[in-house]
Amino acid sequence: MGGSRAGLHTLVGAYVMDAVPDADRAAFERHLTGCEPCREEVRGLREATARLGAAVAIEPRPQLRDQTLSAARRLRQLPPLVAQRRDPRMARRPARWTRLSGAVRQSWLARLAATAAVILAVVVVGLSLHLTSMQHRLSSDEQGSHAIAAVLGASDAKMMTAKVRTGGMATVVMSHRARELVFTASKLSVLPQSRAYELWLMGPAGDKPVGMLAPAHGGMAGPMVVRGLVHGDRLVLTVEPVGGSPQPTTSPIVVIGLGI
Amino acid sequence: MPDVPADDAAPGRAEPARPAAADGGLERAIRAVARGDERAFTTVYDQVAAAVLGTARRVLRDPAQSEEVMQEVLLEVWRTAARFDPASGSAFSWIMMLAHRRAVDRVRTEQRAADRQLRAARASIEYDEVIDAVESRLEHERVRRCLGSLTDLQRESVTLAYYGGYSYPEVARLLGVAVGTVKTRMRDGLIRLRDCLGVE
Known part of the structure; x- marks a missing residue:
C-alpha cells in the first residue's frame, strides 16, 4: 500500500498537466480526496502551469470578443451549488458513507434479483407481441443487472442514504475506485402524470442529465447505474416535465456529495 | 508593474509580483459574473482570452479549432462562474485549467x-x-x-x-x-x- 500511494503521489505533475490517462486519473483523484497536502500541491502546481499558458498568449481577433460576449448574453448561467445547506428540511448533519456489509450486499442483490424477476415476467407476457423489442429490453436489463452487481460487489462499495425533501429516501451505493454508483429511491411522492423525477450529475463543469427515474415499483425507484463520475460531482434529483429537461428547471430535492 | 488593487494589498506587506491576470481583480470579476454582470464578463474576457487562446493554439495547432476552444472556455466561465471555488486555486488557474483540459480532450478524441x-x-x-x-x-x-x-x-x-x-x-x-x-x-x-x- 505504502509503495503504491507513493507511486500515485508522483502523478501530481502529470495530473495538473492533463497528462494522466483516464484509469490512472480516477485512482489519483481518489487519492486526492483523502490527502490535503496533495490538494495543496495540486493548487500550487496549477498556478505554475497557468503561467506556462500565460507565457504563450496570443491576442485573439477583435471580432471574437463581440461574438463571445453576445453568445454569453444568450446563455443561461448555472446556479451555485447550495441546496444542501440552504434547505433546513434536508439532512442537518453531513451524510456519511458507510461500508457495505456482507448482509446489506446480500439484501441488495436479493432485491435486484426480485426486480429482474418482475422484468422477466413482463417480458414473458409480452413475448408474442414484441419479440424483438423485448429481447432488446431483456438484454439491456441484463447488462444493467451486471453493472449493478459489479458496483455492489466492489470491495470498496460504500452506501449513503439521504432524505428526499418532498418525501422518501435516496440511497447510493458507490465504488469510488470504479467511479460508479447505483442509485435507488424508496417511498418517493407520487407525481402528476406530466412530471417525473430526473437524476443529474452537477459539478464544476456543469450539469449533466443522468436519466429519468422510472415510476416507482412497489415504492422503489431505480436502480440506476451512474458511470464516469468526475472530481467534484454531486448527485442531484429534481422534478421535471415527464420527457426530461436538458437543464434542471426546479430546485433540487436531494443533493448527495460523492466525495470524489 | 503588477497591478495590485489597493483593497487587496495588506498595508505594510510587500505583495510578490504577480501577473495582472492572477490578482484579486479577476476573482472579483468572476464573483460579479456569477451574478450575471455582463460588464464584469468583458473584464474577464480581456484578462484571460489571449492566454486561453495561446494555450489552445499550442496544443491544437489549428487556428480555427483554437478559437472555438477559446470561445467555449469563456462561455463555460460565464455559465459556471457561480461554481468557481476560490479554495481550490486562483480564478486565473481555474480558467487555464478549463482551457488546457478542453484543448487536450479535443486532441485525444479527434486525433487519429x-x-x-x-x-x-x-x-x-x-x-x-x-x-x-x-x-x-x-x-x-x-x-x-x-x-x-x-x-x-x-x-x-x-x-x-x-x-x-x-x-x-x-x-x-x-x-x-x-x-x-x-x-x-x-x-x-x-x-x-x-x-x-x-x-x-
Whole structure:
C-alpha cells in the first residue's frame, strides 16, 4: 500500500498537466480526496502551469470578443451549488458513507434479483407481441443487472442514504475506485402524470442529465447505474416535465456529495 | 508593474509580483459574473482570452479549432462562474485549467493514429518553439528563464505534456525513458517552475 500511494503521489505533475490517462486519473483523484497536502500541491502546481499558458498568449481577433460576449448574453448561467445547506428540511448533519456489509450486499442483490424477476415476467407476457423489442429490453436489463452487481460487489462499495425533501429516501451505493454508483429511491411522492423525477450529475463543469427515474415499483425507484463520475460531482434529483429537461428547471430535492 | 488593487494589498506587506491576470481583480470579476454582470464578463474576457487562446493554439495547432476552444472556455466561465471555488486555486488557474483540459480532450478524441505519428515527428521542435514565442513581455521572459532552470529532461517532460498535449506514457515513449522517470520529472520540474516563478 505504502509503495503504491507513493507511486500515485508522483502523478501530481502529470495530473495538473492533463497528462494522466483516464484509469490512472480516477485512482489519483481518489487519492486526492483523502490527502490535503496533495490538494495543496495540486493548487500550487496549477498556478505554475497557468503561467506556462500565460507565457504563450496570443491576442485573439477583435471580432471574437463581440461574438463571445453576445453568445454569453444568450446563455443561461448555472446556479451555485447550495441546496444542501440552504434547505433546513434536508439532512442537518453531513451524510456519511458507510461500508457495505456482507448482509446489506446480500439484501441488495436479493432485491435486484426480485426486480429482474418482475422484468422477466413482463417480458414473458409480452413475448408474442414484441419479440424483438423485448429481447432488446431483456438484454439491456441484463447488462444493467451486471453493472449493478459489479458496483455492489466492489470491495470498496460504500452506501449513503439521504432524505428526499418532498418525501422518501435516496440511497447510493458507490465504488469510488470504479467511479460508479447505483442509485435507488424508496417511498418517493407520487407525481402528476406530466412530471417525473430526473437524476443529474452537477459539478464544476456543469450539469449533466443522468436519466429519468422510472415510476416507482412497489415504492422503489431505480436502480440506476451512474458511470464516469468526475472530481467534484454531486448527485442531484429534481422534478421535471415527464420527457426530461436538458437543464434542471426546479430546485433540487436531494443533493448527495460523492466525495470524489 | 503588477497591478495590485489597493483593497487587496495588506498595508505594510510587500505583495510578490504577480501577473495582472492572477490578482484579486479577476476573482472579483468572476464573483460579479456569477451574478450575471455582463460588464464584469468583458473584464474577464480581456484578462484571460489571449492566454486561453495561446494555450489552445499550442496544443491544437489549428487556428480555427483554437478559437472555438477559446470561445467555449469563456462561455463555460460565464455559465459556471457561480461554481468557481476560490479554495481550490486562483480564478486565473481555474480558467487555464478549463482551457488546457478542453484543448487536450479535443486532441485525444479527434486525433487519429496517423496524426499522432505526425505530431511525434514534430515533437522535437516543441521546445524551440516555446522559446521563440516567449519573448518581449516580462511574463514570457520570466517563464522562459524559469524553464531554463529545469534539467533538460524535466523541461522536455513538462513542455511535451503541457504544450504538446501528450500523456505521460506518450512522453516517456517520445523521450525514450521509463514512465516512472517521466512522472517524477514532471512533478520535480513543475515544483521547480513554481518555486522559480514565486507562485503560491
